[in-house]
Amino acid sequence: MPKxxxxxxxxxxxxxxxxxxxxxxxxEFLKNFLKEMQSTKKS
Amino acid sequence: MNLPQSLPITNRFxxxxxxxxxxxxxxxxxxxxxxxxxxFYPELAVSILIQGKYIKIVQRISxxxxxxxxxxxxxxxxxxxxxxxxxxxxxxxxxxxxWDFLINWTYSESSSYLATLxxxxxxxxxxxxxxxxxxxxxxWSYYIKNVIQKNIQQNIHLIDIFFTQxxxxxxxxxxxxMDHLPPTENxxxxxxxxxxxxxxxxxxxxxxxxxxxxxxxxxxxxxxxxDWAKLTHYLLENHPDYSIVLLxxxxxxxxSQNYMKTLQSLTPLSHQVINLLGKNxxxxxxxxxxxxxxxxxxxxxxxxxxxxxNTQVLSxxxxxxxxxxxxxxxxxxETKKTSISPEIIYGTWAYVEAKKAYxxxxxxxxxxxxxxxxxxxxxYRIYYSKMRPVAQGGGLTYQPLLVQPLSFTSWSSRVISDxxxxxxxxxxxxxxxxxxxxxxxxxxxxxxxxxxxLLQLHQICQQAIDIATKLDQKSTQILxxxxxxxxxxxxxxxxxxxxxxxxxxxxxxxxHFPTLNVFYQLLKIKMEFHSEHRPEFGKEVLKAYxxxxxxxxxxxxxxxxxxxxxxxCFVEKIHHLNFLYH
Numbered sequence: 001m002p003k004x005x006x007x008x009x010x011x012x013x014x015x016x017x018x019x020x021x022x023x024x025x026x027x028e029f030l031k032n033f034l035k036e037m038q039s040t041k042k043s
Numbered sequence: 044m045n046l047p048q049s050l051p052i053t054n055r056f057x058x059x060x061x062x063x064x065x066x067x068x069x070x071x072x073x074x075x076x077x078x079x080x081x082x083f084y085p086e087l088a089v090s091i092l093i094q095g096k097y098i099k100i101v102q103r104i105s106x107x108x109x110x111x112x113x114x115x116x117x118x119x120x121x122x123x124x125x126x127x128x129x130x131x132x133x134x135x136x137x138x139x140x141x142w143d144f145l146i147n148w149t150y151s152e153s154s155s156y157l158a159t160l161x162x163x164x165x166x167x168x169x170x171x172x173x174x175x176x177x178x179x180x181x182x183w184s185y186y187i188k189n190v191i192q193k194n195i196q197q198n199i200h201l202i203d204i205f206f207t208q209x210x211x212x213x214x215x216x217x218x219x220x221m222d223h224l225p226p227t228e229n230x231x232x233x234x235x236x237x238x239x240x241x242x243x244x245x246x247x248x249x250x251x252x253x254x255x256x257x258x259x260x261x262x263x264x265x266x267x268x269x270d271w272a273k274l275t276h277y278l279l280e281n282h283p284d285y286s287i288v289l290l291x292x293x294x295x296x297x298x299s300q301n302y303m304k305t306l307q308s309l310t311p312l313s314h315q316v317i318n319l320l321g322k323n324x325x326x327x328x329x330x331x332x333x334x335x336x337x338x339x340x341x342x343x344x345x346x347x348x349x350x351x352x353n354t355q356v357l358s359x360x361x362x363x364x365x366x367x368x369x370x371x372x373x374x375x376x377e378t379k380k381t382s383i384s385p386e387i388i389y390g391t392w393a394y395v396e397a398k399k400a401y402x403x404x405x406x407x408x409x410x411x412x413x414x415x416x417x418x419x420x421x422x423y424r425i426y427y428s429k430m431r432p433v434a435q436g437g438g439l440t441y442q443p444l445l446v447q448p449l450s451f452t453s454w455s456s457r458v459i460s461d462x463x464x465x466x467x468x469x470x471x472x473x474x475x476x477x478x479x480x481x482x483x484x485x486x487x488x489x490x491x492x493x494x495x496x497l498l499q500l501h502q503i504c505q506q507a508i509d510i511a512t513k514l515d516q517k518s519t520q521i522l523x524x525x526x527x528x529x530x531x532x533x534x535x536x537x538x539x540x541x542x543x544x545x546x547x548x549x550x551x552x553x554x555h556f557p558t559l560n561v562f563y564q565l566l567k568i569k570m571e572f573h574s575e576h577r578p579e580f581g582k583e584v585l586k587a588y589x590x591x592x593x594x595x596x597x598x599x600x601x602x603x604x605x606x607x608x609x610x611x612c613f614v615e616k617i618h619h620l621n622f623l624y625h
Contacts, residue, residue: 022138025160026130028175030118032153033064034126037119040066 056088057217059209060142062158062168063093064113064149068366069201070097071347073148074104075369076205078351081106083220084213090142092157099325111137137161144212148205150187167212182467183208189564190459196452197561198460202369203438207468250286253278254332254354256340257291257320259298265341265359266383268298272305274339274385279312281393287316288331290345296321339392346373357392359383368428369439377424386416387423391444407444420445436461436470446480451489451558458601459561462594466565479608487609489558490602496556497602500549501595507545507588510538514581542584562598566591 063073070093077089090109091101098112114133118126138161147158147168155169155177169188172178179185183204190197191204213220257271266274275287293299299320306313319327329348332338338349339357343366346358356368359376367375374395376387394410397403407425411417426441457477464470517535521527553563566587 022160023127023131024175025156025171026134027127029153029156029160030123030127030130032151032156033115034119036151036153037115 056086057084057143057213058108058140059087059089059144059146060111060161060163061089061091062145062147062149062154062161063091064151064154064157066344067097067100068344068347069148070100071344071351072202072369073205074101074107075202075347075351076148076209078106079202079206080209080213083210084217087213134160144209144216146209146212150184150192165212165216167208181208181212183211183463186463186467186565190463190561193564195459195561196456197463198441198457199463200367200369200439207438211468251284252288252331252335253285253337253339254288254290254335254345254349256332256338256342256345257289257293257298257302258340258342258345259291259293265378265381266385266388268302269305270383270385272302272309274388275306275316276309277385277389278392279310279315282396285336288335289316289318289320290328290331291320291342293321337392339388357388357395359388367439367441371428371430373428374444375426375428375441377426378422380422383423384419386414387419390414390416391425436464436468438464440476442476443478443481446478448483449477449481449486451486454486454490454601454605455558455561458598459565461601462562462597463565465593465597466590477605477608482605482608487606490605493556493558494599494602496552496559497595497598500552501592503545503548503552504588504591504595507542508585508592510541510545511581511585511588514538514542515585516581518579518581562594566594 061073061077063070073091077091081087081089088108089106090111091107092111092113093101094115095112096116098110101107101110114129117129121129140162142161142163143165145158145161145163145166145168147154147166147170150169152169155171156175158166158168159171159175167181168179168184170178170180179188187204189195191201210220255271255275257268258265259268275289278285278287289302291298299318302320303313303316303318306316317331319331322328328345329352332345332349332354333352335354337357338345338354339359340346340349341358341360343360346356346366346368349356350369350373353370356373357376358366358368358373359378360366367373374391376383376391390411391407394407397410405413408417408420411420423445424447425444427444429440429442431438431440454477514535517531521531550563553559
């Protein structure tokens with residue numbers, strides 16, 4: 001079976017993150033995730 | 044972290060990461076969408092990021108490439124800084140892999156940060172910009188945010204949204220699906236191990252099973268425990284070819300005891316019930332739903348699981364839950380009341396069974412009057428699910444089994460769903476699927492005033508299109524928006540001012556017609572222009588108003604088709620009766 005080929009590669013997004021950004025994003029994720037868990041529990 | 048801008052990607056599997064950190068029910072719906080998409084693109088390697096507590100659901104599925112489990116239980120126990128350290132360690136290996144597609148189907152604030160962090164070439168769903176402000180890249184995600192998450196009544200199943208969203212992304216970035224789809228395995232054995240499948244051989248082959256999944260937690264007032272027992276009694280007494288499996292995740296053992304006591308007082312056949320109430324084993328639960336011919340339930344997760352396992356469903360949930368089984372031939376009872384009678388559930392199920400056995404033309408109403416329960420029908424809506432053919436736009440539709448007057452809000456929800464399909468997938472509705480019996484004078488009255496509003500809207504829209512066309516043409520003529528002739532600048536400013544006035548008028552019109560609010564919300568996103576003094580501004584405005592005109596046309600077609608249903612049909616003159624006219 002032929003494998004699917006990618007085309008239009010220029011359209012691909014790539015993200016550029018600084019090292020400090022990684023920590024910030026993780027901490028925001030954690031903060032919001034815990035908040036969401038709490039509110040689902042209540043509801 | 045710097046990633047190379049372009050990577051040589053040829054002749055290999057396409058790697059997709061689905062983020063689904065939502066509930067069990069959302070996870071199962073995501074699995075159904077993945078299963079569907081794999082039929083069109085069999086060579087996708089789909090990995091899934093889930094909450095660790097749901098690992099049992101996905102661990103045995105062969106068509107899931109990799110399962111990534113979030114250690115949420117540990118994160119909840121520790122203090123914030125310790126949790127963060129654990130999370131940093133946990134995510135490290137996943138930052139090295141660059142997925143081709145990242146699909147965030149969680150649609151939550153928190154998941155948007157995770158979706159930003161994980162590297163992928165194409166991202167769909169909620170993410171964040173470089174400055175961490177909220178970002179949505181695709182139109183279906185706008186629809187989820189502005190319609191579904193705002194609890195606005197609409198008619199597209201979440202699985203259809205997931206599927207179409209991913210299909211569209213694959214069509215754009217990978218190409219059309221294969222012409223000749225390979226036959227897919229119609230077995231649902233992926234969930235079970237050999238031991239469980241052996242039990243299947245020991246079950247009497249002549250016996251059929253109905254799973255009753257009792258849910259008293261989320262919908263306490265829908266069907267009381269004694270009414271569940273009454274429903275079981277009806278099924279056992281009238282259908283000796285069926286046995287019952289009782290399912291339900293309860294911690295309180297009294298529920299099971301009380302249920303059995305009530306059932307024993309109603310029927311001597313209670314020994315034909317396998318009681319698994321309170322047994323919280325996922326494998327056992329999934330196995331019995333899989334073995335059953337029917338699932339009757341008010342539990343959203345159970346009905347999605349049954350859809351995944353190809354078990355026919357009769358679901359009854361209050362309207363606010365908006366959880367309906369996916370696929371052909373399921374039955375849905377909706378009630379506005381806080382409770383539902385066991386007679387309605389049993390009567391509907393028995394009607395469907397009888398229709399299967401005989402080539403019947405009896406209506407549901409007539410069947411209920413035979414049972415003497417027809418008066419109870421008035422406060423319910425009963426539908427069956429049907430997959431629409433691809434040529435007609437595809438997706439799940441709901442056909443009423445009981446024809447009742449349609450409210451204006453329900454009518455609008457159907458139009459909005461068609462509008463979204465027309466805008467986002469290019470599907471143009473051929474005809475609406477209303478029945479003449481659903482149309483009534485009050486609805487027609489509402490449609491007439493809506494038509495007047497749409498006419499005004501259409502005129503304004505046309506004016507805006509004319510101005511935007513001029514603006515677009517001018518933009519192509521001038522070299523720069525910073526250096527141009529004074530008369531050109533003057534002309535552009537007049538057009539922009541005019542466009543702003545028209546926008547105000549549109550806003551006022553929408554305010555007068557709150558039912559069009561969803562249309563306006565979806566339109567507003569298309570009209571978020573970044574700056575007026577850019578060469579692309581004219582093109583963007585033109586596109587937005589063309590979309591609006593298209594939307595107005597969808598509404599007008601729906602109105603036309605609905606009104607037509609009330610008009611008398613033209614009856615051809617019968618020639619042999621011509622003598623009557625002479």
